[in-house]
Amino acid sequence: MSYVVTGATGALGRLVIEELLRRTTPGEIVALARDRTKAAGLAARGVEIKTADYSRPETLQGAFAAGDRVLFISGNEAGQRLTQHRTVIDAAREAGVGLLAYTSVLGGPTATFAIAEEHLATEQALLASGVPYCLLRNGWYHENYTGALATTLRTGAVVGSADGGRVATAARRDYAEAAAVVLTGSGHENTVYELSGDTAWTMAEYAAEVSRQTGRRIAYRDLPPEQYAALLVEAGVPALGARLIADADTGIARGELSATPGELSRLIGRPTTPIAEAIAEALKGLEGPNGLPA
Numbered sequence: 001m002s003y004v005v006t007g008a009t010g011a012l013g014r015l016v017i018e019e020l021l022r023r024t025t026p027g028e029i030v031a032l033a034r035d036r037t038k039a040a041g042l043a044a045r046g047v048e049i050k051t052a053d054y055s056r057p058e059t060l061q062g063a064f065a066a067g068d069r070v071l072f073i074s075g076n077e078a079g080q081r082l083t084q085h086r087t088v089i090d091a092a093r094e095a096g097v098g099l100l101a102y103t104s105v106l107g108g109p110t111a112t113f114a115i116a117e118e119h120l121a122t123e124q125a126l127l128a129s130g131v132p133y134c135l136l137r138n139g140w141y142h143e144n145y146t147g148a149l150a151t152t153l154r155t156g157a158v159v160g161s162a163d164g165g166r167v168a169t170a171a172r173r174d175y176a177e178a179a180a181v182v183l184t185g186s187g188h189e190n191t192v193y194e195l196s197g198d199t200a201w202t203m204a205e206y207a208a209e210v211s212r213q214t215g216r217r218i219a220y221r222d223l224p225p226e227q228y229a230a231l232l233v234e235a236g237v238p239a240l241g242a243r244l245i246a247d248a249d250t251g252i253a254r255g256e257l258s259a260t261p262g263e264l265s266r267l268i269g270r271p272t273t274p275i276a277e278a279i280a281e282a283l284k285g286l287e288g289p290n291g292l293p294a
Contacts, residue, residue, distance in 0.1 A: 015176030054084035113251030139196035
């Protein structure tokens with residue numbers, strides 16, 4: 001039996017591997033990656049690397065073994081995910097894995113924004129497969145917002161279509177720790193966890209916190225979804241991705257990502273990382289020799 005992480009070289013996957021290394025030995029961990037060269041650092045630490053691509057079913061044959069406890073990180077190719085995800089589920093079922101934990105979306109069937117559709121269909125496929133499952137319904141990451149801080153500082157604005165809706169974000173490492181807890185723990189079979197930050201905030205509150213920490217005047221500009229999507233396309237986001245991001249903001253406006261059930265903090269045994277702390281950490285990464293960029 002091994003602890004297997006799919007998408008192991010992605011931002012979430014790498015953090016999960018780090019958490020697993022704190023809890024078990026490298027020889028018990030298997031990292032699945034499309035590009036083995038990107039996993040060279042993990043291999044050097046004793047983690048077993050296997051090549052696996054959701055779009056190539058043949059690469060998933062032999063990726064899992066009977067009894068494995070698997071973190072199935074959702075794919076990132078919108079419109080292709082359900083087909084790819086079914087391939088992973090089929091391979092896990094054929095191998096007889098002991099647990100397949102899937103990173104879904106907060107709210108599951110109650111989420112009406114478009115990004116949730118493929119997640120819900122994947123949940124249904126997983127439940128129908130008979131594989132022991134755990135649904136990790138992740139909310140949004142702090143990094144969805146702090147990753148754009150350089151642009152925020154340059155333009156003097158946080159831009160979106162969330163109106164006054166609240167979003168209960170947590171740090172990516174919080175979600176990674178929860179996934180590692182589920183993989184290495186017991187009693188998580190056939191369970192559902194609604195995972196989110198302890199506190200929900202509005203975009204205006206986020207802009208105000210950035211202002212407070214930087215001493216700059218940062219405002220929140222709320223745009224109609226079509227205008228926000230167009231702005232994202234201008235910034236280099238593919239058209240489909242831009243539409244999905246803007247549409248998800250309308251879900252925030254409806255309150256669909258605001259739930260704070262506390263299940264994430266209970267799983268990890270500590271409060272989730274505050275958004276203010278994430279902003280401070282991201283700002284440090286932007287600092288040059290003469291302070292923050294203009």
